[in-house]
């Protein structure tokens with residue numbers, strides 16, 4: 435089954451505040467953009483991903499990500515994470531009411547297309563989610579075909595997604611569970627192997643291609 439994905443992003447200057455200090459302050463926005471670029475590069479290389487809509491607080495600040503083949507739209511007047519997801523979902527469903535929509539975080543720099551494919555296979559058409567490696571957050575939420583995404587992101591979202599009936603995917607999915615909120619998370623993804631954009635920003639060796 436193919437999916438259309440919604441990926442939200444704050445202005446890179448404002449986002450990932452818990453990651454501050456991992457690099458010098460003036461390099462923080464560039465690092466946030468690189469995390470997103472590696473996430474999106476893996477996503478667009480996935481055989482089962484059709485459209486990718488990036489819902490941005492400031493589209494001009496993330497314009498370079500458009501080169502990866504994603505569509506960038508402005509967030510709606512309600513400036514919250516879940517409203518951004520619902521906005522992307524509405525755009526995708528307006529174009530194709532039968533679209534299967536997923537919500538993905540933009541901070542997965544070690545993501546490999548194979549983990550995304552494995553998650554889609556395990557979900558098998560159910561509304562389902564992937565918890566982050568700590569088990570508290572959510573990195574991916576998939577809607578069931580024809581049904582609403584009903585995103586409940588924010589701190590502790592894994593529990594809310596489970597309580598709302600979404601299936602918790604149990605595959606290992608190491609690169610899909612490794613979101614970067616803190617400097618410790620960044621170190622974890624470096625050990626897994628980040629994509630080329632993050633590697634270049636941090637002066638790490640370049641990884642093998644997807």
Ligand SMILES: Nc1nc2c(ncn2[C@@H]2O[C@H](COP(=O)(O)OP(=O)(O)OP(=O)(O)O)[C@@H](O)[C@H]2O)c(=O)[nH]1
Nearest residue numbers: 442443444449450451452489491513514515518540
């Ligand atoms: N468009 C949009 N994106 C958002 C909003 N809130 C969060 N995001 C994005 O959603 C993703 C997940 O959010 P978090 O992991 O909490 O990231 P964050 O808010 O940047 O990080 P902290 O400042 O450390 O809490 C990140 O890519 C954010 O940029 C919002 O109100 N609008």
Ligand SMILES: C=C(OP(=O)(O)O)C(=O)O
Nearest residue numbers: 571572587588589591615
């Ligand atoms: C917004 C979320 O991300 P994080 O926990 O990574 O801040 C979430 O998991 O719902």
